[in-house]
Amino acid sequence: MKLILLVEDEPELADTLVDGLETHGYRVHHTEDAEEALVQTAVHRYDAMIVDWMLPGMNGPELIQELREKDYVAPALMLTVRDSIEDRVHGLESGADDYLTKPFSFEELLARVRALLRRPSEWSALDELRIGPLHIDTATRKVAIEDAPVELRKKEFDLLRLLVERAPAVVSRTMIAERVWGSEYVSDNAIDVTISGLRHNIQDAQEEKENIRLETVRGVGYRLHAE
Structure with missing residues (x-):
């Protein structure tokens, strides 16, 4: 119960x-x-x-x-x-x-x-998720790219986790709403703010590198690209 x-x-x-x-x-x-x-x-x-x-x-x-x-x-x-x-x-x-x-x-x-x-x-049961140099510890909710920590808000973490689990597939905005917010009734603005914040924090953690990129696939959704 x-x-x-x-x-x-x-x-x-x-x-x-x-x-x-x-x-x-x-x-x-x-x-x-x-x-x-x-x-x-x-x-x-x-x-x-x-x-x-x-x-x-x-x-x-x-x-x-x-x-x-x-x-x-x-x-x-x-x-x-x-x-x-x-x-x-x-x-x-x-x-x-x-x-x-x-x-x-x-x-x-x-x-x-x-x-x-x-x-x-619906989340993966794995304690650790990796894509390229990005590492997620799902138990502690800590994220790092190589040795650089990535500071994320809760929604940004949940979005990143979803993108890593689905990579290299494209994740639609509908799936993001359902998996990250648990509901389809989410404003576009809330999703846009979270996407923007996650992209900014990923870029900051890499300084001038772009080994990890959050890509927009116009008209379809988003995907995480790793080199």
Whole structure:
């Protein structure tokens, strides 16, 4: 039975979500603030998290960002009334995997949770991935090109991992949305920002070399090229 952490300070909404998720066979731990969520994540390994943006004290993006910095990788669905492109990008860049704007139907939330829960099983079980001079340690989430470390955000790491697993094949934007965010409902801007950030960090780690390149295949997608 999958275990879900719900961080939501609206009692009526929280009760509705807990009842609905448990009716569909999930176990749910509910907390009303980020500080208690940090305590719970130190004890439990959740299969997914549902986090409200507006929380007392530390907000949702801050909570998720702190968890990602601690290498807590459970996929997270952000709930919020904010619906601008800037807010969506900020939420996703904090480490959230998907974004759902209030008000929403329970059926849509359930579909997105199911999509998040499908994602981890699709990753390779290998602890190490290599392509040319690039090395990924999937257990520690560390990346290096030759001996130079590559500093990546969570989404950039997940995207790189996908590209390495699929190399030399081209990876479509649809696959990136489904595998990296766990949902097809991802803005083009969020994907573009992540692609740009990954490309920039790869280039920085190589100084003036181009042994590893993130290539755009126009009209098709992206692929990782290694020499």
